[in-house]
Structures are given as C-alpha cells and as structure tokens.
Amino acid sequence: MSPIQLADISDVHDKSFDYVVIGAGTSGLALATRLAEDPAISVLVLEAGKYHGDEPSTRLPAMYAKNFDNPDYDWAFATTPQSHADNTTYIWHRGKGLGGSSALNFYVWNRPPAVDIDAWEKLGNPGWNWANYLKYSNKVINFIPPPDTKVTAERQTSDPAYYGTSGPITVGFPNGSTGWDVTLQDTLNKIGIKTITDGSGGQGIGTFMVTSTVDPRTNARKYSVDYVPSPQPSNLTILSLATVTRVLLSKERPGSDAIATEVEFLFDDQKKTVKASKEVLVSAGAIKSPQILELSGIGDRDILQKAGVESIVDLPAVGTNVQEHLYVGISCELNDPENFNTLDPLHDPEIAAENLQLYQKGEGLFLTGLLNLTHTPLSLVSTHADAIHGAFTEKLKAGKYLGKPGITEQLEVQLDVAKNGAETELISFPCFLSTPNPPEPGKKYISLVPAINHPFSRGTIHIASADPLASPAIDPHYLEEDVDLQTFLEQVKFARRVGTLAPLSAHVGKEINPGPDIQTDEQLTAWLKKNMNSVYHTAGSCSMLPRDKGGVVDPQLKVYGTANVRVVDLSIVPLHVAAHTQATAYTIAEQAADIIKGHFKA
Numbered sequence: 001m002s003p004i005q006l007a008d009i010s011d012v013h014d015k016s017f018d019y020v021v022i023g024a025g026t027s028g029l030a031l032a033t034r035l036a037e038d039p040a041i042s043v044l045v046l047e048a049g050k051y052h053g054d055e056p057s058t059r060l061p062a063m064y065a066k067n068f069d070n071p072d073y074d075w076a077f078a079t080t081p082q083s084h085a086d087n088t089t090y091i092w093h094r095g096k097g098l099g100g101s102s103a104l105n106f107y108v109w110n111r112p113p114a115v116d117i118d119a120w121e122k123l124g125n126p127g128w129n130w131a132n133y134l135k136y137s138n139k140v141i142n143f144i145p146p147p148d149t150k151v152t153a154e155r156q157t158s159d160p161a162y163y164g165t166s167g168p169i170t171v172g173f174p175n176g177s178t179g180w181d182v183t184l185q186d187t188l189n190k191i192g193i194k195t196i197t198d199g200s201g202g203q204g205i206g207t208f209m210v211t212s213t214v215d216p217r218t219n220a221r222k223y224s225v226d227y228v229p230s231p232q233p234s235n236l237t238i239l240s241l242a243t244v245t246r247v248l249l250s251k252e253r254p255g256s257d258a259i260a261t262e263v264e265f266l267f268d269d270q271k272k273t274v275k276a277s278k279e280v281l282v283s284a285g286a287i288k289s290p291q292i293l294e295l296s297g298i299g300d301r302d303i304l305q306k307a308g309v310e311s312i313v314d315l316p317a318v319g320t321n322v323q324e325h326l327y328v329g330i331s332c333e334l335n336d337p338e339n340f341n342t343l344d345p346l347h348d349p350e351i352a353a354e355n356l357q358l359y360q361k362g363e364g365l366f367l368t369g370l371l372n373l374t375h376t377p378l379s380l381v382s383t384h385a386d387a388i389h390g391a392f393t394e395k396l397k398a399g400k401y402l403g404k405p406g407i408t409e410q411l412e413v414q415l416d417v418a419k420n421g422a423e424t425e426l427i428s429f430p431c432f433l434s435t436p437n438p439p440e441p442g443k444k445y446i447s448l449v450p451a452i453n454h455p456f457s458r459g460t461i462h463i464a465s466a467d468p469l470a471s472p473a474i475d476p477h478y479l480e481e482d483v484d485l486q487t488f489l490e491q492v493k494f495a496r497r498v499g500t501l502a503p504l505s506a507h508v509g510k511e512i513n514p515g516p517d518i519q520t521d522e523q524l525t526a527w528l529k530k531n532m533n534s535v536y537h538t539a540g541s542c543s544m545l546p547r548d549k550g551g552v553v554d555p556q557l558k559v560y561g562t563a564n565v566r567v568v569d570l571s572i573v574p575l576h577v578a579a580h581t582q583a584t585a586y587t588i589a590e591q592a593a594d595i596i597k598g599h600f601k602a
Ligand SMILES: Cc1cc2nc3c(=O)[nH]c(=O)nc-3n(C[C@H](O)[C@H](O)[C@H](O)COP(=O)(O)OP(=O)(O)OC[C@H]3O[C@@H](n4cnc5c(N)ncnc54)[C@H](O)[C@@H]3O)c2cc1C
Pocket: 022, 023, 024, 025, 026, 027, 028, 046, 047, 048, 049, 093, 094, 095, 096, 097, 098, 099, 100, 101, 102, 104, 105, 106, 107, 108, 109, 110, 242, 243, 244, 245, 283, 284, 285, 286, 288, 292, 535, 536, 537, 538, 569, 570, 571, 579, 580, 581, 582, 583, 585
C-alpha cells in the first residue's frame, strides 16, 4: 500500500471544499473515500491526530493495548466518577490519528444479529434494516476463507453468502490460535449452547469462531486508511494534526434551519478555517461528535449557556442516550500450558524478540488471535433471567421513564431484543486479561470474558466548558439500572462455571481473578464495580431517532435544525447492538455515502 499523501495547511486554510469531513477515523475515512469516487466533487478530511501508516505497533496483530495511553495514538478519555459503581472512574481508550479506533482496536470483525439492526428501523428510521446492513457491510470487506484444514480442525466455518470479496478491509480468521477454543465450544454444547456456522449472518445466537481485520495472507492489520486508493484521488484532501473546534453556522432568518458555512480548526496552535460549499460531515466518534455539535451551538440550550456557548439550534438530545458495552475479565492458570499458545510469554522481551523474527516468516505467537465468541439470551446462562427481566418490565410499566421523550418505547423494543436475542457475550481471550491480581511471569492463562451487549442504563456526554481542547464530561451512568448489574453478575457466575465443566475443566487451573476468596453476590458486585471496564464501543450520543423521541439526526443522518450538517459514525446508533462495533461504523459510512450521493432508496 503506498502511503497517504497528506495535505499542507496552505492547501486547506481559507480554501473551499464541497464536503468537509471531521475526523479521519473508521467511519470518516470510509465515508470520505466513497464520496471522492465522484471526481466532480471535492472532499476534505480534517483529523486531530497523526498518520501512523504501516508502523508495527499499528499493523502487527496481537498488539492489544500496545498504544494505550500514548497521546499520539490514544485519546484516553476518563469518565466522571460513576455513582452506581463505587465512584470509580473508567478510562475510555479511543484511537487518535488516521484510522481512528480502527487502528487501535482488538481486530474482531463481526456483525450484529439481524433483530438488533431491524430494531433501528422499528424506532422510526426507514431503510436502516438488516437487508441494507448486509448489503453495505459486504461493500466494506474482502473475505479470505481459511484453508480446509482450519475449517475442519479449528471450526473456522463461514457461510459465503455473508462475505463480500472486493472491499478494502480484508477479513479472515487469525492464522494462530490458542488451541482451547474447540474444547470451549464442546463444553458449551454440553450445556445447550449450540455451535453456529457463522456468527455474522444475522442469526447471532450460539458459539462461533470469529473473524478479524488481520489479513491472513500478510498477518497485518487492515484499518480505515486502507480505504484510500493508490494513487490517492486528487479530489480527496486529508489534513492531519488539525483539531476541529467548531462548525460555523448561520441562519437566513430566525426559525430557519442553520446552515454550516465554515469549519474552524486548530493547526499548530493557530486558529484556521475552511469553507464547506455543500455539507459538513461530523465523524469524530461517539465522544467527540456530540462535543463538536455542542461547541457549534447545537444542543441543549441550558447546557450550552452554562458552558458559555451561544445556542443556535436547541436540540436537547445531543449527548444523551449514550450506551456502552461493559466487560470484566476472569483469568485462570492453565494446567497444561505446554499444550496451548497464549500471548502471555510475549511479556518477556527475549521471547518477544524471537517471535518478532518468526513473525517475519509468518510464524510464531504474534499470529495468535482472539477466536471464539458466544452470544446468548440471558435465559441460556441463568435461571434468574425471567425474574431479572420481570423486575425491569414492572419498572417500565410503572412509568418511570415518562417525560423522557421516546425512551419508554426504546426500552420496550430493547427488552424484546434482549430477551430473545444475544443479550450476553462471552469472549475467549488469548492471554491474561483481568484485574486486580497480576499475572506471574512464565505462566500461561485462559481468560473468559463476559460482556453485556444491551445495557439499559443511558448515559450522557456533554461539554463542561467552551474550551475545545478540554474533554467533554463523559457520564455513562454505569449500572444505574439494576437490570444491568443483575445481568452482568449472572454472566460472571456463568463464565466461572464454564471453567469448571468438562472437557474444558481439565485445562483450567487456579483462578487468579476474581479469585477463590470472592464468592458471595456482595463480594462479586464489589469486585465487578472496581474491575469492569468499557469495551470501547460507545454508541447513541447523536442518536438517529425522530426529533420528538430523542433524536439528533434523521434517517438521512442530517442533524435536526440544520440544512447541511450530518453525523456519520457510531454515535448515530439509536439502540446498541450485540457485536463488536467496527463493522457497524464502516457500514454506517457506506450507507451514508450512498444517501449523500443520492443513490440510496429506503
Ligand atoms: C481499544 C479498543 C478496542 C476495540 N476493539 C474492537 C474490536 O476488536 N472489534 C470491533 O469491532 N470494534 C472494536 N472497537 C470499537 C471500534 O473500533 C469503534 O467502535 C469504531 O472504530 C468507531 O468508529 P468511529 O468512526 O465512530 O470513531 P473513530 O474510529 O474513533 O474515529 C473518530 C476520529 O475522529 C478524530 N477526531 C476526534 N475529535 C476530533 C476533532 N475535534 N478534530 C478532528 N478529528 C477529531 C479522532 O482522532 C478519530 O480519528 C475497539 C475500540 C477501541 C478503542
């Protein structure tokens, strides 16, 4: 892949482009590239971070968390102290630089169940359904099927109907695996959880081997920079190190839609501007997109006033309806480490150096990937599912949510999706992934990681000041709804139980986290609150919903009250999905590109 040609500030400042895209992340670069396929239009992308190209820390597989907290790669946001989780503050890692979070993520590529996407349409968004999702997500990918030996021995099965083969993002199964995933599936089969051929075909319930965005031919990560063709089209201009501060809006008369005319950004600490002759497309991710809208005067008037920002479009839903997946790691020593490949030995610099040599030959531990996911309704993992859902249903019926526009309807749809769909996830992680007790050097671990897919709590992300360089206040309201805590607890108990069941149990040794001392619900709850974390899948902060039901954007992704501002990234997801989210971020960009080009029919 030849490198992206970055623009010079003199190519951008005071110039005019048809479309100005804010953020060169997962959705942003995909969107910009598709728009620039029409040579008659000019597209500019402004990105706050750098271009990391083919740097090993970005391209290599098994680089989980390698660039965390490095400000060149990671925004490393912090939440506000969470009042329902012992006032714990959680760090939300997010990719910074060309590629955004697609350059920092954990490579998993999977689609949500069809019902999760069809729920978006049900909530008032014509055209946002499974059929279109499948069509557009197939445009994203180039699937490389595994060799037959891997299909039979490692159950790397897939249904070709669900895989595009000409998109820019190569998807395939990892070449290296731990060796326990088939045994894990056998264990789950024994307790009624079926192995399914393909976890990305919309069916979604069962245990399955999952693909990733590591190209199995080169063992290198594919990320959104790979959308940009080579040679780069001359009508696609990309400026890095350009932090957007706001969109400049004007109104022809009071009461008319606001029109975006320019985008203001900081470059080398200097304020610069660029004109947008057609539209401004905000793709800064679910944390920064609502911040940029609010800094531009679009949002809840009271919040803007407190922060010292003039209100231009009173749109109270901006930065609300925030939904985030949560995980917690359970790690155990392996009884027979010699039989398994985990990433733990890579902590030893000598072993890591040896494996880097092996990687150049397409061998070694760096190829070991995350391979197995399990999605189930809560009822498949807990006998308390009916009671847990019943309590929440009563709360809904009691009208607790009356007064919050659209929320009761949304939660009812969600309850249905959760009860019958993939409410729970169990991730089989290829090394130690848990806290607070640390791993021991020289040992190998299995981590079973439960995650909640459909949290009922709703958070907020709002500006706290007019300073564009300050982080917004991120308050996910973790565990505010008791249903989330109860669901999570049941999942943790289930994951611990799986480790004690044959045939997996033969390999699972001492539990390190939460550890044998933590047994009662009270102890587990306390451990959970301190040690759970974000899966970095934030959605909903600029939800696509009818305006009177808490919407920020309409089904064309146009921000209400504006003539030419759209949001195109994961923030538009109105109801969270049971999947890792990069596939969805890319797919939203593909559908948006067709909408903007006028090629889309609902
Ligand atoms: C650590 C981690 C692990 C993950 N693991 C997985 C996984 O294994 N599988 C999976 O499917 N998903 C995973 N995800 C989630 C997935 O990667 C994201 O949901 C998805 O990439 C989000 O895409 P986006 O376009 O909405 O935002 P992003 O890709 O985050 O893009 C936003 C872009 O906007 C830029 N930006 C922000 N503010 C400004 C500004 N003011 N001016 C200019 N530019 C700005 C950012 O720098 C960034 O480049 C993970 C995410 C993280 C962070």
